[in-house]
Amino acid sequence: MERAGTLERGLAVLRVLTAEPERPLRATDVVRATGLARSVVDRVLATLVHLGYARTAGRDVLPAPRLTELGEAYLACSGLRDTLGPIAARLAAELDESVFLAVRDGDGARFVAGHARRGAVSVTFRPGDLVPARRCAAGLALLDPSAPYALDDQLAEPGLTAVALPVRGPGGAPVCAVSVVSHTSRHGAPELAAHALPALRAAVTTMETALTEPAAAMETALTEPAAAMETALTERPGLVAGAAVVEAGPPGPVAADAARARAAKEELGAGYLRSLDRGLAVLVALGAARGGLTLAAAAAATGLPRATARRAIQTLEALGYAAPGDGGRFVLLPRVLELGYATLSRRTLSEIATPHLAALVARVRESASVAVLSGDDVRYVARVPTVRIMSVDITVGTRFPAYATSMGRVLLADLPEERLAAIVPRSLTPRTVTGAAELAAVVRRAAEDGYALVDQELEEGVRSIAVPVRDRRGRTVAAVNVAAHAGRATTDDLRRDVLPALRETAARIEADLAHIPWATAPDHLPGPS
The missing domain is CATH 1.10.10.10 (Winged helix-like DNA-binding domain superfamily/Winged helix DNA-binding domain)
Structure with missing residues (x-):
């Protein structure tokens, strides 16, 4: 070789x-x-x-996030996530429990897809996580596929219970295992087995049927x-x-x-x-x-x-x-x-954006932020401030009315007109745009220009300029801005000195988002921050 x-x-x-x-x-x-x-x-x-x-x-x-394309290549090659993932999602909804798919990887079970139940106690195996095969139900099901089922009674972690079955490919050999995972506060191991096995067996049958269809299509392609x-x-x-x-x-x-x-x-x-x-x-x-x-x-x-x-x-x-x-x-x-x-693959929007914001701040020497639309407000999910005697004091989680902010206007520009018409603006400063027609006009202008500039409408003395952050389908999912005190930067300064750097930063964030699975899903929302 x-x-x-x-x-x-x-x-x-x-x-x-x-x-x-x-x-x-x-x-x-x-x-x-x-x-x-x-x-x-x-x-x-x-x-x-x-x-x-x-x-x-x-x-x-x-x-860097682009490295996920190596893992995505495996997931596409195996086809298990795309073929069996929707069935696992339906099983998770039916049982109101977490459901995961895992494959054999040496002496371990490596998880390739999952749907975690949301609750006070969450159970999550991330795609790519490797667990010793003898320490989890999915691994036990792959080690002994002839057993009626595999049970994990707090083997992987105290408080965690799971039941699993193997999923066999067209040739009859196990290609993965599907496990239903819970917590002892909800189900002990025997109770979980009794609760989940009927639906789990039905789901496995559906999965094995689904695996035969792509296999037949592949054989046709090979001819x-x-x-x-x-x-x-x-x-x-x-x-x-x-x-x-x-x-x-x-x-x-x-x-x-x-x-x-x-x-x-x-x-x-x-x-x-x-x-x-x-x-x-x-x-x-x-x-x-x-x-x-x-x-x-x-x-x-x-x-x-x-x-x-x-x-x-x-x-x-x-x-x-x-x-x-x-x-x-x-x-x-x-x-x-x-x-x-x-x-x-689990990087949040905040984690993705923050390094790019830091580079932007070092370049323009003003604070920079990323926000998403939350109702009629913008919610800050990432921020890198400058260190000055006089600065704009905003933290992650802060919310402001979208109509009075530069980030809000580029986010509103991607929404239907009726959504914008439902907003009732109120005066925050003497400069705030409050008329419905005038607000619609400035939002349309933001859509046409590809940026929005707000001059002391949210708070006197603060100017900001923002551009959209789009996903691979061209949908605006967030906005990035630079805010400065009016005494340091005119509106012309922001357009001339900041806007080019702002657009480059948005492009870098978009390039990273293109490799994050949650950000490339057909109906995704901004990831957790």
């Missing part, structure tokens, strides 16, 4: 970075943890930062000529080209990869490891279709020579991230989720 050493070293660095994703590391920490030479670590980190999988804060290095499949992969919008995403149309993967490589080489010089870039691109590409890809299809999807794609796949196999599947395909394995998915 011919392995790609650079990819192997890159994954070793990623494992260190994601072992404790919230703990900043420096290059020297990575050197000690991996045993790699400092020069190698520096080049790997520079490449990961260039690809958007890591970011720097001074001398510290942290994993297509290889050339047709590769052409479809090459032309598919959003397919990986190198480690970048091509949204649609030309240039194709080969041209895009070459162009990106040239740009990276110009930016980083010898610090750019193209082989690491290509290896990670192959990993992501294997998630382009449920059931994985053939070598030819993976090469077509990334625009790489077959020999290069083969070395990357062989390395992923050797490290436990990929394996041969059916029909000459290669599939990703659950171990991919260890690369930070559990923590990064």
Whole structure:
């Protein structure tokens, strides 16, 4: 087996970075943890930062939200979350309990999807979490699938109870386990089994039926000529080209990869490891279709020579991230989720926005905030203040009437006209817009201009300017603003000096949100803050 050493070293660095994703590391920490030479670590980190999988804060290095695309590739490749997740959600609603899906990963059970019951006592396994198989019901069900059911009576954690059953694939082998999880304050273990098993068995039957349908569709796809499949992969919008995403149309993967490589080489010089870039691109590409890809299809999807794609796949196999599947395909394995998915995929809007706000404040030297719409108010979910004798004193959780704030106006601009017409503004300062027609006009202006500027309408002496933060579907989900005392900045100053930086910050927040699962759901609301 011919392995790609650079990819192997890159994954070793990623494992260190994601072992404790919230703990900043420096290059020297990575050197000690991996045993790699400092020069190698520096080049790997520079490449990961260039690809958007890591970011720097001074001398510290942290994993970035884009890294979740590796875990998403596994989840798409396995198809379990998308196929079985809705059934698990219905079971959770029926039982009013938490329900989770887990797969076998070595000696552990790794959770891949779940629906947690909301209550005073919450039970949550995050997608990507690994639990010793003998310490949880899902793991026990996978270790002994012939048992009538598996029961966890406070094995995983004191107070936690769970009952689980295996879910078998078309070939009859268990592909995952589904567990109903509760707390002793609600159900003891025997009581939970009696309560949940009838509905759980019915759900498993439904899941096993659902797994046969995509499998049949995949077998049909495999009968297509290889050339047709590769052409479809090459032309598919959003397919990986190198480690970048091509949204649609030309240039194709080969041209895009070459162009990106040239740009990276110009930016980083010898610090750019193209082989690491290509290896990670192959990993992501294997998630382009449920059931994985053939070598030819993976090469077509990334625009790489077959020999290069083969070395990357062989390395992923050797490290436990990929394996041969059916029909000459290669599939990703659950171990991919260890690369930070559990923590990064659960990042809140506040956690995502705060580093970008800090960079904005350092640039414009004024306070910056992010807010969401909550009823007729804006609610602050992230804020980085400046340190001045005279500053705008606002904290996370603060609420203000949306009609009188810059962030509120860009948020209102995304709502139907009747929603805006229902707001009854009142005067907060002599400058506050209170007329319905005038308010509608300034909101329309915000929609047309792509920003809103409020001059002392909320409070005398305070000016602010805001732009929207949008999701991948173009919906406004939040707003980011800069607020300044009127004595320090005129409205022209804010437009000239702050607006460009504000728009760049919004774009960076949007780029991170594009990789967070809750923010890409069809009917998502802003995540918890």
